[in-house]
Amino acid sequence: MIGVVLGILVTAAPVVLLVLLVRRLTRPHAGAVDGRSVRRFFQYALLYGLLLVVAIGVTGLLVRLVESPPTVFGDDTDLARSLTFTVVGMPMLAGVVLWTRVLHRRDPAERDAPGWAVYLTVAGLTALVMAMADLHGVVSPAVTGRWAPDAGVAFLVWGGIWAVHAALLGRTVPAGLARGHLAVGSLIGLVTLLVGLASVLADAGRVLVVERAAPAFVSAADGGPVALAVVGALVWVWYWLLHYRAGPPDLLWLTYVLPVGVGASLVTAVVGSSLALYAVLVWVLGDPGYGAWPRHFAGTPAAVGAAVVGLASWWYHRQVLRASAPATRNDVVRLHDYLMAGISLVAAAAGLAVLVVAAIEALLPAAVVQRGASVANSLLAATTLLVVGGPLWWMFWRRIRRETARAVASEIASPVRRTYLLVLFGVGAVAAVVTVLVASYMAIRGALEGGVDARTWYEMRVPLGILVATAAVSGYHWRVYREDRAAAPRVGAERHGPRYVLLIGAPDDGVVAAVRKATRGDVRLWVRTDDPAPPWVTDEVVAAVSIDTHPALAVIGGADGIQSIPIQRP
Amino acid sequence: MTRTADRVLVGIVVAVVLLGGVIAWVASRRTPEVFAPGTPEAVVQEFLGAALDRDDEKVLAMLSDESCTLEDLARAWVPESARIVLVDSTVRESSATVRIEVTEAGDLLGGGWSHEEVVGLTRDGATWLVRPSSWPYYDCGGW
Numbered sequence: 001m002i003g004v005v006l007g008i009l010v011t012a013a014p015v016v017l018l019v020l021l022v023r024r025l026t027r028p029h030a031g032a033v034d035g036r037s038v039r040r041f042f043q044y045a046l047l048y049g050l051l052l053v054v055a056i057g058v059t060g061l062l063v064r065l066v067e068s069p070p071t072v073f074g075d076d077t078d079l080a081r082s083l084t085f086t087v088v089g090m091p092m093l094a095g096v097v098l099w100t101r102v103l104h105r106r107d108p109a110e111r112d113a114p115g116w117a118v119y120l121t122v123a124g125l126t127a128l129v130m131a132m133a134d135l136h137g138v139v140s141p142a143v144t145g146r147w148a149p150d151a152g153v154a155f156l157v158w159g160g161i162w163a164v165h166a167a168l169l170g171r172t173v174p175a176g177l178a179r180g181h182l183a184v185g186s187l188i189g190l191v192t193l194l195v196g197l198a199s200v201l202a203d204a205g206r207v208l209v210v211e212r213a214a215p216a217f218v219s220a221a222d223g224g225p226v227a228l229a230v231v232g233a234l235v236w237v238w239y240w241l242l243h244y245r246a247g248p249p250d251l252l253w254l255t256y257v258l259p260v261g262v263g264a265s266l267v268t269a270v271v272g273s274s275l276a277l278y279a280v281l282v283w284v285l286g287d288p289g290y291g292a293w294p295r296h297f298a299g300t301p302a303a304v305g306a307a308v309v310g311l312a313s314w315w316y317h318r319q320v321l322r323a324s325a326p327a328t329r330n331d332v333v334r335l336h337d338y339l340m341a342g343i344s345l346v347a348a349a350a351g352l353a354v355l356v357v358a359a360i361e362a363l364l365p366a367a368v369v370q371r372g373a374s375v376a377n378s379l380l381a382a383t384t385l386l387v388v389g390g391p392l393w394w395m396f397w398r399r400i401r402r403e404t405a406r407a408v409a410s411e412i413a414s415p416v417r418r419t420y421l422l423v424l425f426g427v428g429a430v431a432a433v434v435t436v437l438v439a440s441y442m443a444i445r446g447a448l449e450g451g452v453d454a455r456t457w458y459e460m461r462v463p464l465g466i467l468v469a470t471a472a473v474s475g476y477h478w479r480v481y482r483e484d485r486a487a488a489p490r491v492g493a494e495r496h497g498p499r500y501v502l503l504i505g506a507p508d509d510g511v512v513a514a515v516r517k518a519t520r521g522d523v524r525l526w527v528r529t530d531d532p533a534p535p536w537v538t539d540e541v542v543a544a545v546s547i548d549t550h551p552a553l554a555v556i557g558g559a560d561g562i563q564s565i566p567i568q569r570p
Numbered sequence: 571m572t573r574t575a576d577r578v579l580v581g582i583v584v585a586v587v588l589l590g591g592v593i594a595w596v597a598s599r600r601t602p603e604v605f606a607p608g609t610p611e612a613v614v615q616e617f618l619g620a621a622l623d624r625d626d627e628k629v630l631a632m633l634s635d636e637s638c639t640l641e642d643l644a645r646a647w648v649p650e651s652a653r654i655v656l657v658d659s660t661v662r663e664s665s666a667t668v669r670i671e672v673t674e675a676g677d678l679l680g681g682g683w684s685h686e687e688v689v690g691l692t693r694d695g696a697t698w699l700v701r702p703s704s705w706p707y708y709d710c711g712g713w
Contacts, residue, residue: 289651290624352586359589362596365655368603368615371622372651373673373682375597379590386586455655455671459684472582479575 037115044119047100050093051123055130055161057085059154066149104172117169117177124165124181128188131158132235136227143223182244183256189236190261194268194313196229198305205301210294248559249324251506251535254332261317263339269310270347274388275303281380282372289372329403330537331510334416337403341396342420347389349469355382356465364454410539412484413517415510421481428474435463435470488517497545498553500569502526505557506533511541518542533557603656610666611659613698614689618670621648621706629707634692634699638710646707649674657686666691666698672705 060082104110137151169178203225247253279300282288288296321336358378367373404411411417439460446456497519503511504526516523527533536557545553550566605612613632620628626643649672657669668689673682687705691698702710 287651290622290648291650295650352582355586355589355593358593358597362593362600366600366602367653368605368611368656368670369618369622369654370602370652371619373653375593375600379593379597383590455657458655458673476575476578476582479578483575 036113040110040113040115043096043100043103044115047093047096048119048123048126050089050096051161052126053085053089054093055127055157057082057087057089059157061086062153062157063150066153111172112174114177117173117180120165120169120173121178121181121184124162124169125184125188127158127162127165128185128235131155131162132188132192132231134158135231135234136224139227139230140223143226179244179247179250179252182239182247183252185235185239186244186256187260189232189234189239190313191232192228193232193236194265194309196225196227196232198272198302198309199225200229201305201308202302205304206298210297210301245320248534249332254335254535257317257321258332258335258339262314262321262336263343265310265313265317266340266343267310269307269314270343270388270392272303272305272307272310274347274384276300276307277388278381278384279303281384282377286377286380287370287372287374329407329410330539331414331416332535334411334414337396337400338416338420341393341400342424344389344392344396345424345473347385348393349389349473351382351385351387351389352472353462353465353469354378354385356468357461358382360457360461360464364458408487410542412487413514413542414538415513417484421477421484424477425474425481428470431466431470432474435467439463439467497521497548498550500524500552501545502552502554502567503536503541503557504528504554505562506535508536511536511538514538514542515545518546528557534559537562608697610661610668610691610698611656613691613700614668614670617689617700618654622652624648632700633702633710634694635702635710638702638707642710643707646710648706653682664693666693670705 060078064079064082104116110116134151134155137148138155141148166181169181244253244256249257279297283293283296318336321332358375358381361375361378400411400417442456442460442463443452446452446459499519499521501515501519501521501523502525503515503523505528507525507527512523512525534557541555541557541562544555544562544564548564548566552567552569554565554567556563556565602615605615617629617632620632626640629643630638630640651674653673655671655673657671659668660666668691669686670689671684671686673684689704690701692701693699
């Protein structure tokens with residue numbers, strides 16, 4: 001696993017650096033960038049590569065010193081590699097480090113350059129992943145009373161490298177550039193922690209319930225899940241709780257909390273609870289197929305574990321989001337509601353598709369033999385997905401409907417709502433085209449092979465199910481979209497404000513469109529380059545602009561909110 | 571919001587509930603096709619039912635080749651859930667072939683893997699016996 005991770009990182013790092021370099025060189029006013037960017041690229045790529053080489057070499061030598069029993073028969077290839085990496089690599093690394101220090105002392109701008117932040121981020125995260133794998137190698141056997149000194153030594157090496165890079169990020173890099181490291185570290189910690197906790201719950205369920213009825217013949221349990229949870233918890237606490245949680249809710253922070261913390265957690269909970277409920281329903285009402293209940297429910301503890309952990313993570317991140325969101329409904333709150341509605345709609349739509357599949361199966365002649373694959377099971381699968389996804393979708397969609405009725409102007413003008421509806425149509429169109437093609441191919445093939453019979457319909461049941469579900473989802477949302485558009489001109493007619501608005505802050509096409517719609521004036525946006533500006537709060541900007549009576553207005557978005565200044569156009 | 575959209579939504583919900591009810595009613599009333607006892611189709615139906623139920627002794631009693639043992643049957647991989655439909659059958663003087671389509675399925679989203687198989691039979695007096703080279707045992711006893 002370490003080799004795979006290392007391979008991916010070593011392969012990806014130069015590509016990421018190259019992309020960043022090309023982006024920088026191709027930016028407007030790139031003429032100001034001289035050969036220093038190219039030099040920095042090779043300097044930090046060299047530093048990164050040599051760091052990995054020396055770390056691998058030193059780890060290999062130290063492991064030989066502590067491993068028990070010691071290596072008697074020489075593995076000369078490994079030893080030669082470790083010696084070369086250490087003896088030859090160390091002076092080269094020292095040389096590049098000294099060169100970097102001299103450049104940083106001579107020109108403070110070196111530290112503010114993105115290349116330095118990218119290097120520290122990539123190297124720090126590489127060391128973090130390696131240290132986590134080694135710490136897992138220490139804790140996992142320790143749970144069962146064994147000690148793994150080789151993993152402990154490797155952890156000290158990689159943990160030390162991580163600590164140095166994390167400290168350098170905190171001391172030498174502007175706060176805005178260091179936040180990427182905190183975001184990715186928080187994500188790694190969260191995923192590891194949740195997978196570990198779900199595995200612990202799954203193991204507990206299997207041991208306490210399933211294996212009491214059917215004891216394992218041979219069991220090779222270890223502390224892997226516990227170790228995963230411990231390692232994940234340490235990383236998550238350091239990155240998220242101690243450093244990243246309190247950060248300003250900028251776009252990166254919201255990207256972490258909303259799609260990952262809230263969205264992915266809900267997906268995990270929906271999938272886990274659907275699988276668990278389906279297993280129970282099939283056992284009670286359906287056709288469970290061959291085997292006694294311990295066999296049937298063998299995978300259920302893992303599904304329950306995923307559902308519990310997903311629900312807990314979903315609840316936690318909703319609280320975090322609620323604490324940082326303003327009292328008024330803005331696009332962040334809307335993004336949350338529409339994301340939740342979209343995820344649960346996918347589950348409900350899948351349930352509708354499976355229901356159509358079950359209907360087609362019910363219309364076809366019964367199978368001569370069937371075990372665990374009956375129409376009843378398909379119906380129970382559809383019921384499961386509809387019962388899990390349907391009420392959840394209605395809960396969030398009802399809230400959206402309520403807000404739309406309360407403040408129709410700001411809701412239907414929101415880019416989040418329009419994006420949600422258009423994404424649904426886009427996905428629906430793609431799904432419709434693909435399913436029509438697949439179903440047509442099956443029908444034509446069946447006709448050429450002797451006629452469209454029961455077998456052909458059985459093959460076509462899944463694409464037809466998806467087609468019907470897509471049509472239902474698109475049909476309903478098309479009505480909603482049409483009614484939004486019908487209401488839009490009335491909303492626009494009620495609005496007024498300056499004839500010219502200059503927005504200065506973060507790039508955001510949505511806020512430009514919303515202000516243009518509100519004022520029906522000339523709206524321009526200039527991007528601030530001094531500090532990363534926080535995202536615009538569209539409602540706030542629209543409200544401020546709409547009540548202003550000056551013919552021309554500049555609105556500046558900063559960390560303290562927005563500031564409106566009357567201006568005169570030249 | 572929106573009376574038309576509400577009507578569409580109510581229509582979808584009512585359709586879903588009605589469809590679910592009709593499927594449940596149909597599913598509760600349908601039974602597998604019953605073939606005349608002693609025909610190759612009936613023998614294959616009984617044989618495959620025993621195979622999926624892991625009733626190895628019954629399977630062994632229905633095989634034509636005595637070299638196949640209970641250990642061979644226990645070693646064979648048999649799907650835990652499957653839907654099998656009859657494609658066609660050919661009956662000759664002393665042998666018969668029954669073509670079936672097997673869909674190994676059972677997941678939440680209704681997917682499945684279908685493959686066509688041929689079950690061979692030989693006549694032994696008044697009864698039909700299954701050749702051990704048939705699915706799901708293939709070359710049973712021939713290793």
